[in-house]
Amino acid sequence: MLWTKTHIPTLREDPADAEIISHKLLVRAGYIRKLTAGIYNYLPLMQRTLHRVENIVRQEMNVAGAIEITMPVLHPAELWQKTGRWDTVGKEQMRMRDRHQHDMVLGGTHEEVVTWIARGEVRSYRQLPLNLYQIQVKFRDEIRPRFGLMRGREFTMKDAYSFDVDEAGLKIAYRKMAEAYFKIFRRCGFDVKMVESDVGAMGGFAAHEFMVPVETAGGEETILSCSRCDYAANIEKAISVPLTIPKTDEEPRTKELVFTPGMKTIEEVTSFLKQPAEKLVKTMIYLADAKPVAVLIRGDRTINETKLKNHLRCLELEMADPSTIMRLTGAQVGFTGPIGLDNVPIIADPEIKSMVNFVVGANKDDSHIINVNLDDFRIDEYVELRRAEAGEVCPRCGTGHLEAYSGIEVGNLFMLGTKYSEALGAYFVDKDGQERPFVMGSYGIGITRTAQAAVEAFHDDKGIIWPKAIAPYDLHIIPLNMENDQHKQIAFSVMEKLENAGYSVILDDRNERPGVKFNDADLIGMPVRIAIGDKGLKEGIVEIVRRKDLSVEKVPIDNTAEKAIEIFKEL
C-alpha cells in the first residue's frame, strides 16, 4: 500500500482530550478519531489492526469448536424484561423506542438473544454441546466514557456462549475457552494473566478475567497474585485470609465519652486521640436497595463492597447520604458508632472480635467513645468483608504473599449455569426424555480494547511498537527522496518482492523530508522499517530497522527483501 493512497492523518501535537498514552498515540498516529464521547471512527490503520485481532480470535475460536454467527444489535425489550436484566442492567443500557412506541435495546451483550436462538432451535441433548459466537458491535451507556477505546460506549467484542447438558459439560467448555484465550492473547504478544473475578451483574457462579499487566496509568483494575502459587484474583474478588491476631492481655476498661470537635475522619481521630487506627472501629452506614445497614470494620481496613453486596444479595449498594445518617444516628457523618444503633442491622468484620478498648463514634456530634468493648453493643452478624491487600498471605497456598499490579481486562469467562435458559424457557430433552434447561457459559473478548491495550503495553517515547501479529502492516518502506529515481525504483521493487512473498507493506511515497518520514514511521509503529537513501546507496546498502529497539541492520541492496523477511521472522 502506498501512503498517498490511504489515509494516515498523523498529528504533531497531542490531542487535548486524551489522558493516557495509548489514547494519545492512537489519535496522533492517525488510527482513530472521536465522533462523540466514547464513540470513535476507526481509520484505515486501525481497521487493519482490528481485522488482524479479529482473525486471530476467529481462528482460535474455530479451533476450539465454536461456531460463528451474527446476532442483531437491536433487541426487543421483552427479552430483557424476561430475564430481569431490563431492571438490573439499568442505565448502562442504550434504549430507544421505535415508531410504534415499542421499547428497544441496543445490545451490550447477547445472552438473551443467544438463549432465544437455542430455545427455538435446539431440542435434544444430541445437539449438544454447542458454542455459538459472534464478533459484533456493542453498546453500553457508560457513566463516564474515557481513555479512548478503553471505556467506550460503542465497541467491538467477540462474545461466545456455550450450551451443555450439565455442569460437567460446562466445565469442559469453560476450560476450552480459557485455553483458546491463552492462545489468542499470547499470539497478540501479551503476557496475559487469568484471574478470578466476581460474577457481577452477569449472574452465574464462577468467573475469570484475562488481564494484560501494564505499568502505565492505563491500568484500570488492581490484581493480586501469589508470589508462590498460581493464585490470582482481582481486588474485588481476592480472598483475604482472616488474620490470626495475637491475644492481647489488655484488661477491658470502662467506656468513656470524649469530646472530638470536628474530628470526622480516621486520620483526624487517630491524631487527635493519639490512638493508632487499629484501635478504631469504623461504622459505615450503607443503603442496600434503600434499606440501611451498618458495617463495622477496623479503622485501618477497607471494606470490599463487592463482598458486602454479594452477602446482602442486593442490586444497589451505596453509602448513606448525610441526611439519612442524621436521621438514623442523630449525628453528623463522622461520628457514627454502633452503641445505641437500635434500628439498623449491624454486620461486623470478624477482625473486630479480637479488639479490646477500642474507639467508636458516639452518635453525637463532635464526640467519640473510647475504651469500648464488644459487650457494649449488639452485633447481628460477622461477615468477612475486608478488602485484601498486597503483602497478605495467599489464601490458596498459605505460604506465598500477595503482590499487587494493575492491568487491563481484555477478556472474561463466566459460568452462567441455567439463569438465562430458565428465565427464557430454553429447554432440551435429555437421554431419559426429561426436559432440562441448558447449562450455559459466556465468554467475551474486547476486540477494540485489546488493540488499545497493545499500545498501552508496547510503546516508547516516539510512538507505538506493535507486536508483529497485530501491526497494520508487517513492514514499512521509506524511500528518503521521492524525487530520486533510484530510491523509488528500489523501494517499489522491494515492496513487490515482499508482497509476493505474502507480507503486508506500507510504502511512504510522500514527497516529504526524511525527518518527517522517520518520525511518522516511529509513531505509527510497524515492526520493521526499510530506509533507502543516498548515504546507504553510496556503500551499496539499505538499512533495515527494528522498531522495537531501533537497531539497524545494513544489508546489500539486492538482498533487501530476503533479509527483511528474515529479520521480521526473528521478531
Add this chain to the structure above:
RNA sequence: CGGGGUGUGGCGCAGUCUGGUAGCGCACUUGCUUUGGGAGCAAGGAGUCGGAGGUUCAAAUCCUCUCACCCCGACCA
C-alpha cells in the same frame, strides 16, 4: 448524578478580566529552493468565536438560558 474546567479556521492555542475592524503555531493550496531525523522564502485559501435570547451606538468579550466536550468524584464515617 455532584464538583471543577473548556468551547475561537482541520488540529493545538492566545485574545474575554478592562466591549471598539478576529490573531498565532501546525496543517492546507501555488511557486521556487531543499532532501538521512518534524526545511526555507514568497504568495494564498479557510473562522455563523458552541447555540439562542438580552444589554449596548458597538459583544468572542457583559447578562440569562441552553448544548457539547474534558477532568475529579460518586467507597472509608
